[in-house]
Amino acid sequence: MRICFLVHELGRSGGAQTIAGYARALAAREGWEADVIVTDPHAAHVAPDLDGVPVRRADEGGLGPYDVAISTWWTTAAWLWEVPATRRIAFLQSIESRFYENVHFYERFAAEQVLALPVDYVTVAGWIGRVMAELRPDARCEVVRNGIDKRVFSPRPRERPGRPLRVLVEGQPSLWFKGVHDAVAAVRAMEEPAELTVLATDPGESGGLEGVTIEGGLHPAAVADVYADHDVVLKLSRVEGLPLCPLEAFHLGLPAIVTPFTGHDEYLVHGHNGLVVGFDDGPGAVRALDRVARDRGLLARLSEGALQTAATWPSAGQAAEAFATAVERLAAGPEPDRVAALAHWQRASRRWTELTRFEVNRLQGMVRWYEGALVERDDALRERGAEVEEYRRRLEELVSSRAYRASVAARRLIPRRPR
Amino acid sequence: MSVTLAVVAEPDLCAIAGVEGEFDWGTATTVAPPEAEAALAELRPEVVLALGDASVPGDRVPDLRWLPRPATASDGERVAAPGGEGLHSRAALPVRDELFELPAPDGGNLLVVSGNADRRRALVDELVQARVAGAGAESLTLEGLAAARAVAFLPEPGERSMPASAPAVLAARRVLIAPPAELTFGLEAGTDHLVASEDQHVLEYAAISSGLGRSLETLTVLGRMTAERHRASVVYGRLVRELAG
Numbered sequence: 001m002r003i004c005f006l007v008h009e010l011g012r013s014g015g016a017q018t019i020a021g022y023a024r025a026l027a028a029r030e031g032w033e034a035d036v037i038v039t040d041p042h043a044a045h046v047a048p049d050l051d052g053v054p055v056r057r058a059d060e061g062g063l064g065p066y067d068v069a070i071s072t073w074w075t076t077a078a079w080l081w082e083v084p085a086t087r088r089i090a091f092l093q094s095i096e097s098r099f100y101e102n103v104h105f106y107e108r109f110a111a112e113q114v115l116a117l118p119v120d121y122v123t124v125a126g127w128i129g130r131v132m133a134e135l136r137p138d139a140r141c142e143v144v145r146n147g148i149d150k151r152v153f154s155p156r157p158r159e160r161p162g163r164p165l166r167v168l169v170e171g172q173p174s175l176w177f178k179g180v181h182d183a184v185a186a187v188r189a190m191e192e193p194a195e196l197t198v199l200a201t202d203p204g205e206s207g208g209l210e211g212v213t214i215e216g217g218l219h220p221a222a223v224a225d226v227y228a229d230h231d232v233v234l235k236l237s238r239v240e241g242l243p244l245c246p247l248e249a250f251h252l253g254l255p256a257i258v259t260p261f262t263g264h265d266e267y268l269v270h271g272h273n274g275l276v277v278g279f280d281d282g283p284g285a286v287r288a289l290d291r292v293a294r295d296r297g298l299l300a301r302l303s304e305g306a307l308q309t310a311a312t313w314p315s316a317g318q319a320a321e322a323f324a325t326a327v328e329r330l331a332a333g334p335e336p337d338r339v340a341a342l343a344h345w346q347r348a349s350r351r352w353t354e355l356t357r358f359e360v361n362r363l364q365g366m367v368r369w370y371e372g373a374l375v376e377r378d379d380a381l382r383e384r385g386a387e388v389e390e391y392r393r394r395l396e397e398l399v400s401s402r403a404y405r406a407s408v409a410a411r412r413l414i415p416r417r418p419r
Numbered sequence: 420m421s422v423t424l425a426v427v428a429e430p431d432l433c434a435i436a437g438v439e440g441e442f443d444w445g446t447a448t449t450v451a452p453p454e455a456e457a458a459l460a461e462l463r464p465e466v467v468l469a470l471g472d473a474s475v476p477g478d479r480v481p482d483l484r485w486l487p488r489p490a491t492a493s494d495g496e497r498v499a500a501p502g503g504e505g506l507h508s509r510a511a512l513p514v515r516d517e518l519f520e521l522p523a524p525d526g527g528n529l530l531v532v533s534g535n536a537d538r539r540r541a542l543v544d545e546l547v548q549a550r551v552a553g554a555g556a557e558s559l560t561l562e563g564l565a566a567a568r569a570v571a572f573l574p575e576p577g578e579r580s581m582p583a584s585a586p587a588v589l590a591a592r593r594v595l596i597a598p599p600a601e602l603t604f605g606l607e608a609g610t611d612h613l614v615a616s617e618d619q620h621v622l623e624y625a626a627i628s629s630g631l632g633r634s635l636e637t638l639t640v641l642g643r644m645t646a647e648r649h650r651a652s653v654v655y656g657r658l659v660r661e662l663a664g
Contacts (some may be wrong), residue, residue: 135640239607278509284510350631354630358627
């Protein structure tokens with residue numbers, strides 16, 4: 001089996017690490033070959049290989065042919081038909097359009113197009129599989145949950161009697177959907193003493209956070225050390241696929257306090273291995289933190305639950321095997337239903353067209369409003385200018401009048417008060 | 420752990436945010452205020468919640484009052500509300516489980532929800548002129564939701580939060596048109612609902628949505644997924660575990 005992973009760039013995000021892990025594991029399988037193809041033509045410093053997996057550029061010649069080409073992000077999906085491949089798979093680590101706020105509607109629509117392609121799908125979470133089953137009942141979608149490297153993330157002794165609760169907030173503070181600012185605010189509002197660390201992909205991008213220790217850019221073993229030095233993970237994200245941080249932390253016995261972001265219910269059970277607090281529920285998040293800070297018995301029970309969940313979660317090797325099996329199964333199955341995909345695309349494009357028209361009309365309305373406001377301001381300025389001219393003319397008349405000159409002369413005759 | 424929960428609520432609010440049945444955390448019953456005294460005596464619930472302004476009989480103080488509007492907690496009463504000071508929880512209303520199974524209407528109208536009768540009447544009149552079936556309501560009710568294919572909450576002055584019953588619209592797979600909000604309780608503008616910052620936008624969305632049919636399916640599928648975070652049996656389950664200790 002010869003496959004290629006199409007990646008936008010070789011980044012440090014959790015998603016990029018997952019792709020790199022699968023590429024390495026599949027390349028090492030008997031009878032398999034794997035390439036990583038970087039699609040971003042402006043990507044700098046593309047290494048020639050990724051731990052032995054060849055890394056190619058999409059615009060270089062001589063690629064393939066591949067049995068299966070796998071896109072890994074919406075910007076890479078267009079390249080599925082640019083590399084020679086017999087079959088095509090879109091690897092969904094989230095519903096990627098959800099990462100974009102309303103103002104980025106062009107990117108959002110483009111990201112959504114991945115869901116309308118005549119391809120097979122592999123995804124990392126049950127909720128994405130369910131969404132795909134509703135949106136694209138014609139499409140085959142295999143769910144392969146990400147595994148955890150159990151050699152790196154494994155239980156360690158955790159005895160810290162009497163110490164303040166050590167809270168690890170995970171997420172990139174500069175990303176709107178990670179809720180890091182809300183999490184930091186919750187820790188700061190606690191009644192019980194607590195220590196706070198933020199764990200980010202890129203600690204240089206603090207997103208305006210001040211007075212907080214931000215750890216980041218760490219290799220997995222160092223991340224495990226950070227987990228080992230904390231008591232609980234706090235993750236108040238709004239959008240996720242299947243975030244691995246709480247799962248990795250589970251393996252070291254850290255429970256998690258989370259919002260009910262998509263993917264949380266794949267592993268987090270309220271009251272068993274963590275606590276769930278509502279979105280935007282600042283008081284609820286603070287109360288949950290204070291509960292585990294006050295009640296160390298509760299913290300210990302949740303920690304035990306976290307270890308139980310970790311014990312049943314697949315390892316990185318098991319996940320890679322499941323990924324390989326999914327790719328083989330999809331490649332051996334029938335071709336995707338192009339007509340059904342086209343029907344979905346047609347419906348979606350109508351919506352994109354109408355909603356884009358709405359946004360353009362709304363923006364044009366705003367422009368017209370500001371233009372009108374500018375004209376009104378200019379008119380008002382002209383009126384004020386005319387009034388100033390009129391007052392100046394009247395003042396000159398007054399100053400040049402005989403009565404004014406006489407009153408000025410009379411004033412000069414009044415003796416000055418001695419100092 | 421098995422807890423008996425009684426929710427006291429007026430029927431309209433009960434139909435949107437109540438809970439009834441047996442769950443892994445215990446048993447829930449929703450009762451109207453006139454029947455509450457007898458029901459509480461019979462059920463002997465560990466936890467009593469009041470929805471809206473429903474009064475709880477006797478000297479039993481509800482363990483928590485869940486309000487559909489911003490509020491300030493007072494006199495030691497625990498309050499959940501979509502905004503305000505001193506809250507136990509800042510939250511939208513839970514979504515009654517049965518709403519997730521509400522059938523789609525034949526045709527259906529655009530339900531305009533606003534506390535301002537003049538505004539909603541004017542908007543419904545404009546909808547009718549634009550040949551879009553419309554109806555108005557002061558608040559979201561089961562009857563209104565059942566007959567609607569889309570629900571628009573009009574922007575209210577000074578409101579920072581998503582309307583408390585907005586998740587119920589998503590649960591029922593109706594198109595939600597909501598004002599821009601700072602506190603969205605997990606709803607995502609443009610992904611699971613449409614955002615209208617002025618009444619004219621509601622009219623434009625009404626025209627768009629009436630002609631698009633299944634094209635809005637992505638919005639409603641993702642909307643239902645968002646609403647799952649507000650499913651009453653899940654939200655009340657977490658709450659009673661905490662309140663019952």
